[in-house]
Amino acid sequence: MPAPIRLRELIRTIRTARTQAEEREMIQKECAAIRSSFREEDNTYRCRNVAKLLYMHMLGYPAHFGQLECLKLIASQKFTDKRIGYLGAMLLLDERQDVHLLMTNCIKNDLNHSTQYVQGLALCTLGCMGSSEMCRDLAGEVEKLLKTSNSYLRKKAALCAVHVIRKVPELMEMFLPATKNLLNEKNHGVLHTSVVLLTEMCERSPDMLAHFRKNEKLVPQLVRILKNLIMSGYSPEHDVSGISDPFLQVRILRLLRILGRNDDDSSEAMNDILAQVATNTETSKNVGNAILYETVLTIMDIKSESGLRVLAINILGRFLLNNDKNIRRAMELSFALVNGNNVRGMMKELLYFLDSCEPEFKADCASGIFLASEKYAPSKRWHIDTIMRVLTMAGSYVRDDAVPSLIQLITNSVEMHTYTVQRLYKAILGDYSQQPLVQVASWCIGEYGDLLVSGQCEEEPPIQVTEDEVLDILESILISNMSASVTRGYTLTAIMKLSTRFTCNVNRVRKIVSVYSSSIDVELQQRAVEYNTLFKKYDHMRPALLERMPVMEKVTINGLTEIVQSNGETESAVLETKSPPSGLQPLSQANDLLDLLGGTDITPVIPTAPTSKPDSTGGELLDLLGDLNLTCSPVSAPVPQIAQPPFLLDGLPSQPLFSDIAAGIPSITAYNKNGLKIDFTFERSNTNPSVTVITIQASNSTELDMTDFVFQAAVPKTFQLQLLSPSSGVIPAFNSGTITQVIKVLNPQKQQLRMRIKLTYNHKGSAIQDLAEVSNFPPQSWQ
Amino acid sequence: MRFMLLFSRQGKLRLQKWFLATADRDKKKLVRELMQVVLARKPKMCSFLEWRDLKVVYKRYASLYFCCAIEGQDNELITLELIHRYVELLDKYFGSVCELDIIFNFEKAYFILDEFVMGGEIQDTSKKSVLKAIEQADLLQEEDESPRSVLEEMGLA
Numbered sequence: 001m002p003a004p005i006r007l008r009e010l011i012r013t014i015r016t017a018r019t020q021a022e023e024r025e026m027i028q029k030e031c032a033a034i035r036s037s038f039r040e041e042d043n044t045y046r047c048r049n050v051a052k053l054l055y056m057h058m059l060g061y062p063a064h065f066g067q068l069e070c071l072k073l074i075a076s077q078k079f080t081d082k083r084i085g086y087l088g089a090m091l092l093l094d095e096r097q098d099v100h101l102l103m104t105n106c107i108k109n110d111l112n113h114s115t116q117y118v119q120g121l122a123l124c125t126l127g128c129m130g131s132s133e134m135c136r137d138l139a140g141e142v143e144k145l146l147k148t149s150n151s152y153l154r155k156k157a158a159l160c161a162v163h164v165i166r167k168v169p170e171l172m173e174m175f176l177p178a179t180k181n182l183l184n185e186k187n188h189g190v191l192h193t194s195v196v197l198l199t200e201m202c203e204r205s206p207d208m209l210a211h212f213r214k215n216e217k218l219v220p221q222l223v224r225i226l227k228n229l230i231m232s233g234y235s236p237e238h239d240v241s242g243i244s245d246p247f248l249q250v251r252i253l254r255l256l257r258i259l260g261r262n263d264d265d266s267s268e269a270m271n272d273i274l275a276q277v278a279t280n281t282e283t284s285k286n287v288g289n290a291i292l293y294e295t296v297l298t299i300m301d302i303k304s305e306s307g308l309r310v311l312a313i314n315i316l317g318r319f320l321l322n323n324d325k326n327i328r329r330a331m332e333l334s335f336a337l338v339n340g341n342n343v344r345g346m347m348k349e350l351l352y353f354l355d356s357c358e359p360e361f362k363a364d365c366a367s368g369i370f371l372a373s374e375k376y377a378p379s380k381r382w383h384i385d386t387i388m389r390v391l392t393m394a395g396s397y398v399r400d401d402a403v404p405s406l407i408q409l410i411t412n413s414v415e416m417h418t419y420t421v422q423r424l425y426k427a428i429l430g431d432y433s434q435q436p437l438v439q440v441a442s443w444c445i446g447e448y449g450d451l452l453v454s455g456q457c458e459e460e461p462p463i464q465v466t467e468d469e470v471l472d473i474l475e476s477i478l479i480s481n482m483s484a485s486v487t488r489g490y491t492l493t494a495i496m497k498l499s500t501r502f503t504c505n506v507n508r509v510r511k512i513v514s515v516y517s518s519s520i521d522v523e524l525q526q527r528a529v530e531y532n533t534l535f536k537k538y539d540h541m542r543p544a545l546l547e548r549m550p551v552m553e554k555v556t557i558n559g560l561t562e563i564v565q566s567n568g569e570t571e572s573a574v575l576e577t578k579s580p581p582s583g584l585q586p587l588s589q590a591n592d593l594l595d596l597l598g599g600t601d602i603t604p605v606i607p608t609a610p611t612s613k614p615d616s617t618g619g620e621l622l623d624l625l626g627d628l629n630l631t632c633s634p635v636s637a638p639v640p641q642i643a644q645p646p647f648l649l650d651g652l653p654s655q656p657l658f659s660d661i662a663a664g665i666p667s668i669t670a671y672n673k674n675g676l677k678i679d680f681t682f683e684r685s686n687t688n689p690s691v692t693v694i695t696i697q698a699s700n701s702t703e704l705d706m707t708d709f710v711f712q713a714a715v716p717k718t719f720q721l722q723l724l725s726p727s728s729g730v731i732p733a734f735n736s737g738t739i740t741q742v743i744k745v746l747n748p749q750k751q752q753l754r755m756r757i758k759l760t761y762n763h764k765g766s767a768i769q770d771l772a773e774v775s776n777f778p779p780q781s782w783q
Numbered sequence: 784m785r786f787m788l789l790f791s792r793q794g795k796l797r798l799q800k801w802f803l804a805t806a807d808r809d810k811k812k813l814v815r816e817l818m819q820v821v822l823a824r825k826p827k828m829c830s831f832l833e834w835r836d837l838k839v840v841y842k843r844y845a846s847l848y849f850c851c852a853i854e855g856q857d858n859e860l861i862t863l864e865l866i867h868r869y870v871e872l873l874d875k876y877f878g879s880v881c882e883l884d885i886i887f888n889f890e891k892a893y894f895i896l897d898e899f900v901m902g903g904e905i906q907d908t909s910k911k912s913v914l915k916a917i918e919q920a921d922l923l924q925e926e927d928e929s930p931r932s933v934l935e936e937m938g939l940a
Contacts, residue, residue, distance in 0.1 A: 078927045117916070128802060189912060237912070247861060247868075
């Protein structure tokens, strides 16, 4: 039989095919030849044949019959064979088929081969596609290689270990000893892969994380390495556009983030280096920005000093000004990082961006600002001001659906009505071309026209405007060519409302309305005719029909609201609100939930997760405030039920609304030792069956308070866990109060819920720590 | 990184490296879909996009698209650098690499990638180191192909 054609020749031949059919024919012919060659067990050409098969596989043709041949190649002594064999295995085999297990022995042998490149092939294959069984069998070999002094192998072993851990998390412990000296290496490959390995371990296990923080002094080591990278001179081997090993820098920053999160000591130890990286990194190229991006994420996530946070915000501001088309990322990141503490600073940057950015970004930016303002506004006035600024700055880019939301927001800010309508009036006086702005303004003028002409305003110097002047401007809008049909609709209705709000100009309103009853615009005509009829036949009903709008049900811009997680900055904002906390009951101005939380002192802070507690007793969410540790008073009784917009709390914008009744899932006592009792109550989402919300309540029956209480939880790999901020860090003695905290568990595979919890707190002068397993979850909580 | 794809403007796949076990059928579907999405992008658009539950980072070099799918917590900007580094490695190896090189030497492209990245993470951040390893491995291959005779081994011929 003639020798099988070479790979390159086959490729060339196939490329000459002019039609799909022709190609298929060539492929089939060659496959047949290859098959018979395989049948002859020809060792010489097996490699060539498999290579050709791989090419055809890439074109989309089936190549299963080559699987066993790959295994034979792997078992061969020739390096060429092994190279193609392993490649074939990675491309053609996968862990779903049992045949892949036949590789295990070969890999084991090759891991111990005398040639490091063969060992490398084996490590690579195992590290890319090793199944759980293979990993279990070969973990020992990998661990051995992790300790070798050969840096070529060591770096590969580290990444292989990462894969093993991902596949079989229980094996993580066995790699711990080998990690001891990993960071002492000079070799950047080993350093990089070691950092990846350490990151994987710390992310997966809070115990590991604690271990690396305390016992291994990981943070100082990482800081040292990072410092060397920045300070050292030009190193051609690792340089990218003037920056030394950006890949390693980024990975170190990411690991630092994990180590510094919620840990004061670690955060402090990395403060300086973060500042250094932030200030010294060049931003002219993508590589510098990549590092800064990671740095900003880290700064915002750890317990950094305020100076450092300001630096991070500045960097974001600079990103936004960058003309690169990739700034959309920066914008999205900026919005993601806004929280109660930095909202003022961030908004300044974002508003500046809104003003100066390309039109294509303005709509998204405006929407983002609205969302962020709604979530984190430190005061009503700031909120209204911010909205005003967006409307005036980018009023024509604001999305249509934002208008009703804004109107609702304004309606619900009762004490700001005069201020708002005054500002809106002033805004459109000069220019009424921006439709969304004009729509909101018209609506408000219609609603609050009486306040506008009253000449009284508490927030700022009142303007003096007459009823006629108001009607003038509204009429101009009606007539103007610039006004869209929708806008004119708003305006006409506004004018109509003023017939009851104004005292002197009813006739003028009547005249305007009757003129438009013959308008060409059908929508306007209909409205005008109806209003006309109202004047003529139902005048007695007019005042009632046009009455002031009540406070509306709050449906927020994206369907959900968050409560402000606040401390520090927003506390001062409380002083700005019109109803200062009277010391005992700041809750009297119950409409303004945001202001209320400005008065709370919630610690510790998990920056992205605001406090939330779906009320398990099914009442108004204001009962939540009874659980928050208000500095003013421990409100244990339910709050007076003033007309409350019953909005629902949630930690994540993407989370579905929860049923606010416990739906009969029994609670459990998860922990009860030494006077500390922790109960779990459960809720299931009625729209996403994979989500379970657990509310923990920790109580203390001893005679002394438990302070600095931190609750941590870990779940098996198939679950995802989100821990929101606790209500406080102190559990008062004698069961006189509790700490509540919400845990969200995502359980897509509907597996039996298990949890390991770790509790740390100070009690009677000593630091207590305890671990426990919670396995008594009721089936209804996870099935 | 979950996977990396190289494909031409005409939608021909030139390389696919998967770092997460996926069924063949699913791979085909994902590849087809993602190629469509990326090929529809205009030149001025951002190099990053959100697709399914992943982030996709892509860059076009001449006639080839280099496309990486990464997870939520991965850094897109550094992934761009990763792509660039891979292209540099190919360029150094092939000498002014073009799509044809990758078509005719696809196995080499894989070998280089496998020396640079493992399990979705970078193995070595030094260009020199990666290229040296490939060079040495190639030498081993050559030795296979032209086995020295016993006399040669002894230095007598």
